[in-house]
Amino acid sequence: xxxxxxxxLDDARHLLFRAGFGPKPGQIRTYAGLGREAAFQGxxxxxxxxxxxxxxxRDFPEPGELKELSKxxxxxxxxxxxxxxxxxxxxxxxxxxxxxxxxxxxxxxxWHDHFATRIFRADFVQQQLHLIRTHALxxxxxxxxxxxxxxxxLQFLNNQQNRKAHPNENFAREVLELFTLGRGHYTETDIKxxxxxxxxxxxxxxxxxxxxxxxxxxxxxxxxxxxGDFNGDDILNILLDHPxxxxxxxxxxxxxxxxxxxxxAFVENAAKVFRDADYQVSALLRYIFTSNHFYQDANRGTRxxxxxxxxxxxxxxxxxxxxxxxxxxFIQNLLGQILFRPPSVAGWTEGRGWIDSTTLLARLKIPKIxxxxxxxxxxxxxxxxxxxxxxxxxxxxxxKIMKAKVDWxxxxxxxxxxxxxxxxxxxxxxxxxxxxxxxNASDLEAKTLLLVSSPEFQMS
Amino acid sequence: MHYNRRTxxxxxxxxxxxxxxxxxxxxxxxxxxxxxKGKRLIVIQLSGGNDGLNTLIxxxxxxxxxxxxxxxxxxxxVLKLDDALGFNPVMAGMRELWDQGDLxxxxxxxxxxxxRSHFRSMDIWHxxxxxxxxxxxxxxxxxxxxxxxxxxxxxxxxxxxxxxxxAVKGSNGSGLAVRDLQKLYNATxxxxxxxxxxxxxxxxxxxxxxxxTLTQTIESVGYIHDQASKYKAQSEFPRNTFGKSLKMIxxxxxxxIETPVYYASLGGFDTHVYQRIKHxxxxxxxxxxxxxxxxELKASDNWNNTRIMVFSEFGRRxxxxxxxxxxxxxxxxxxxxGGNLKKPGMYNSIPNLxxxxxxxxxxxxxxxxxxxxxxxxxxxxxxxxxxxxxFDPLGIVRG
Numbered sequence: 001x002x003x004x005x006x007x008x009l010d011d012a013r014h015l016l017f018r019a020g021f022g023p024k025p026g027q028i029r030t031y032a033g034l035g036r037e038a039a040f041q042g043x044x045x046x047x048x049x050x051x052x053x054x055x056x057x058r059d060f061p062e063p064g065e066l067k068e069l070s071k072x073x074x075x076x077x078x079x080x081x082x083x084x085x086x087x088x089x090x091x092x093x094x095x096x097x098x099x100x101x102x103x104x105x106x107x108x109x110x111w112h113d114h115f116a117t118r119i120f121r122a123d124f125v126q127q128q129l130h131l132i133r134t135h136a137l138x139x140x141x142x143x144x145x146x147x148x149x150x151x152x153x154l155q156f157l158n159n160q161q162n163r164k165a166h167p168n169e170n171f172a173r174e175v176l177e178l179f180t181l182g183r184g185h186y187t188e189t190d191i192k193x194x195x196x197x198x199x200x201x202x203x204x205x206x207x208x209x210x211x212x213x214x215x216x217x218x219x220x221x222x223x224x225x226x227x228g229d230f231n232g233d234d235i236l237n238i239l240l241d242h243p244x245x246x247x248x249x250x251x252x253x254x255x256x257x258x259x260x261x262x263x264x265a266f267v268e269n270a271a272k273v274f275r276d277a278d279y280q281v282s283a284l285l286r287y288i289f290t291s292n293h294f295y296q297d298a299n300r301g302t303r304x305x306x307x308x309x310x311x312x313x314x315x316x317x318x319x320x321x322x323x324x325x326x327x328x329x330f331i332q333n334l335l336g337q338i339l340f341r342p343p344s345v346a347g348w349t350e351g352r353g354w355i356d357s358t359t360l361l362a363r364l365k366i367p368k369i370x371x372x373x374x375x376x377x378x379x380x381x382x383x384x385x386x387x388x389x390x391x392x393x394x395x396x397x398x399x400k401i402m403k404a405k406v407d408w409x410x411x412x413x414x415x416x417x418x419x420x421x422x423x424x425x426x427x428x429x430x431x432x433x434x435x436x437x438x439x440n441a442s443d444l445e446a447k448t449l450l451l452v453s454s455p456e457f458q459m460s
Numbered sequence: 461m462h463y464n465r466r467t468x469x470x471x472x473x474x475x476x477x478x479x480x481x482x483x484x485x486x487x488x489x490x491x492x493x494x495x496x497k498g499k500r501l502i503v504i505q506l507s508g509g510n511d512g513l514n515t516l517i518x519x520x521x522x523x524x525x526x527x528x529x530x531x532x533x534x535x536x537x538v539l540k541l542d543d544a545l546g547f548n549p550v551m552a553g554m555r556e557l558w559d560q561g562d563l564x565x566x567x568x569x570x571x572x573x574x575x576r577s578h579f580r581s582m583d584i585w586h587x588x589x590x591x592x593x594x595x596x597x598x599x600x601x602x603x604x605x606x607x608x609x610x611x612x613x614x615x616x617x618x619x620x621x622x623x624x625x626x627a628v629k630g631s632n633g634s635g636l637a638v639r640d641l642q643k644l645y646n647a648t649x650x651x652x653x654x655x656x657x658x659x660x661x662x663x664x665x666x667x668x669x670x671x672x673t674l675t676q677t678i679e680s681v682g683y684i685h686d687q688a689s690k691y692k693a694q695s696e697f698p699r700n701t702f703g704k705s706l707k708m709i710x711x712x713x714x715x716x717i718e719t720p721v722y723y724a725s726l727g728g729f730d731t732h733v734y735q736r737i738k739h740x741x742x743x744x745x746x747x748x749x750x751x752x753x754x755x756e757l758k759a760s761d762n763w764n765n766t767r768i769m770v771f772s773e774f775g776r777r778x779x780x781x782x783x784x785x786x787x788x789x790x791x792x793x794x795x796x797x798g799g800n801l802k803k804p805g806m807y808n809s810i811p812n813l814x815x816x817x818x819x820x821x822x823x824x825x826x827x828x829x830x831x832x833x834x835x836x837x838x839x840x841x842x843x844x845x846x847x848x849x850x851f852d853p854l855g856i857v858r859g
Contacts, residue, residue, distance in 0.1 A: 158732050166782030170732060177577055302664055346579045352669060356624045356637045357614060357677035360670060361647045427667060432659040455670035
């Protein structure tokens with residue numbers, strides 16, 4: 001029998017910050033004492049049931065009706081779509097914050113960035129979100145096919161306009177550059193040929209995939225050294241056969257889960273595992289989360305949380321109940337990451353890229369604003385993506401929108417068990433912070449605020 | 461960096477924002493250490509791949525009209541600059557600058573083995589690398605590094621964006637992102653932040669990075685705020701994010717802040733589909749913004765000491781696509797503005813649309829030569845050290 005090491009408190013903390021968004025009060029104790037395999041299995045089991053994230057989308061006009069709309073009616077429609085996307089945003093945040101299936105949501109966030117899409121129609125956004133959450137831990141092969149036929153993706157990358165007579169290369173380019181091979185592993189000709197193969201791939205008004213035969217270029221293409229009358233499916237199969245794909249994806253996942261500069265040898269081994277499992281994501285994750293490499297000291301507390309990770313980890317440790325939930329959208333805007341609004345198809349930046357003077361100040365101040373209801377001295381950057389529903393517009397001050405209730409009872413219990421600091425922070429407090437915590441040890445509110453308003457809290 | 465040990469503040473002080481500012485945190489004398497030479501550079505980035513051919517139109521060229529049946533702009537609408545090229549009709553502001561000799565136009569700027577990917581090509585423009593190299597610092601970030609070994613001055617570059625571009629990130633530090641100066645200043649006067657900033661050690665390098673970013677921010681923002689006078693720009697800037705960012709730059713310059721480099725960007729130029737209206741609106745915004753900015757700099761006698769460069773990561777294909785748009789191309793037009801330019805006017809010849817590189821404009825001028833020109837002859841620093849190789853300057857900058 002394989003005597004795997006049992007997780008220490010520190011190990012459990014590290015696992016919960018990486019395979020999810022950080023521990024909820026009491027969660028570290030649940031995992032400490034388990035073997036690595038059992039801990040991972042537990043995380044996986046918790047993802048089995050998951051709720052679809054959806055909003056009520058009614059009265060979307062039919063194609064014929066859309067043409068009849070006046071300019072004002074179209075503007076109304078855009079506004080409505082904006083509200084719906086925001087609804088989806090806060091509902092997904094809620095799942096990330098409070099659902100048991102942390103591993104699913106953490107990986108779904110990864111895929112959301114990997115397949116970054118930015119479009120107007122909320123029903124397409126909802127459809128794509130469900131797609132990536134469903135496939136997040138499953139077969140990447142299946143996910144790649146599904147996302148390549150997803151209406152949101154096809155629209156965003158203009159493949160609806162990719163026709164035999166006038167190919168549009170956008171979609172083909174990103175499939176190669178961003179989704180599978182990465183830069184430097186194909187030529188411009190490969191892109192042109194792939195674009196030809198994808199001609200005719202489009203979507204119907206209701207979001208279903210459709211193959212428009214008459215727009216498809218049936219001719220012979222040469223792609224990555226292979227020749228044939230390829231269609232889109234063939235291109236995807238060739239890409240999945242390419243040895244580079246597993247490495248590219250694995251490296252990206254290791255950057256997300258282990259360290260910004262992952263160990264090359266480890267990535268190579270993990271990529272082999274991924275490939276041998278025919279791109280089953282959970283197999284790769286099992287390999288990562290049971291490895292010695294993952295648990296090395298040098299890989300602990302070294303990742304800077306993305307804005308969404310910051311919000312969700314804050315929600316989890318404080319048991320936050322945001323009323324109105326839209327406050328979380330303002331925070332996303334301040335910190336530079338709004339769900340469903342990536343800056344481009346390449347997704348968001350990573351690590352230190354999240355941090356500059358403005359965003360660091362915001363991270364250090366937001367907990368106070370949320371909890372103490374201070375009027376913020378932060379600037380709210382103007383962003384056409386943020387639409388206030390009528391009720392909120394009347395409230396005026398941003399302080400009234402960023403409001404949340406803390407679960408002080410759980411925190412009191414956690415503090416009495418002497419688990420507050422280790423649950424809140426993924427890294428040990430520096431000298432200064434440790435002294436501040438000591439000075440304020442008898443004041444739970446002060447101590448808690450110090451913890452979540454620190455540079456240390458930004459690490460995972 | 462070492463600080464004197466201080467008494468740690470109890471959290472009750474958190475409620476008040478008017479705590480005492482320790483002496484070492486006051487912004488004093490930081491301007492001097494930059495060795496400010498009185499010259500300024502403003503970089504304006506057009507993100508997405510600006511369609512140069514519909515910006516500066518070859519209105520006598522038949523190929524232009526035959527390859528762009530929908531997108532081609534009629535000759536009679538073009539704002540003619542000479543007998544071959546003219547501006548898009550919305551660019552009246554820039555036309556005026558041309559007439560006044562404040563503009564040098566460089567055609568067909570690019571680089572060898574160009575990349576058609578936004579991110580890759582923008583990284584190349586930001587870093588100054590060759591197209592097969594992957595550098596993690598920007599040309600302006602390295603300029604900042606070269607100023608002073610081991611000391612970091614974020615306000616050496618002010619970027620009017622929410623996040624910093626690669627262009628302004630160096631090995632030792634990066635530029636300062638400023639959207640609203642007063643709010644930023646208020647945000648740094650928090651006693652809680654100042655007590656945190658007294659930290660002298662951290663568990664790992666990334667945590668250390670957070671702490672040092674905090675300290676530098678407090679110092680730099682203090683300096684800029686103290687220097688900035690109550691000057692409010694008089695000219696009419698576009699009422700949008702871009703207009704606001706140019707307005708802030710104008711106000712900072714006129715206030716005498718000793719920041720040599722400003723970086724602003726305008727996005728939305730990736731016009732694959734239904735280009736005409738979108739593109740025209742962007743150009744109008746650019747033109748009006750630049751006009752207001754130059755008016756401010758002229759009125760305050762800062763025009764001769766300023767150079768503005770306007771670039772995009774690539775141009776677009778000559779032929780329009782099936783969606784009344786254009787796809788990614790290669791070489792593009794480049795603008796340099798300023799007072800007392802050495803070579804105002806058209807620097808080189810118009811694009812030859814019958815001699816294309818696989819449907820794209822062929823490049824003639826490597827953009828690194830423009831960077832070398834600006835670094836050597838305007839910023840007076842060692843361009844070869846910053847760009848990591850030697851490029852022949854163009855001779856267009858020194859006035």
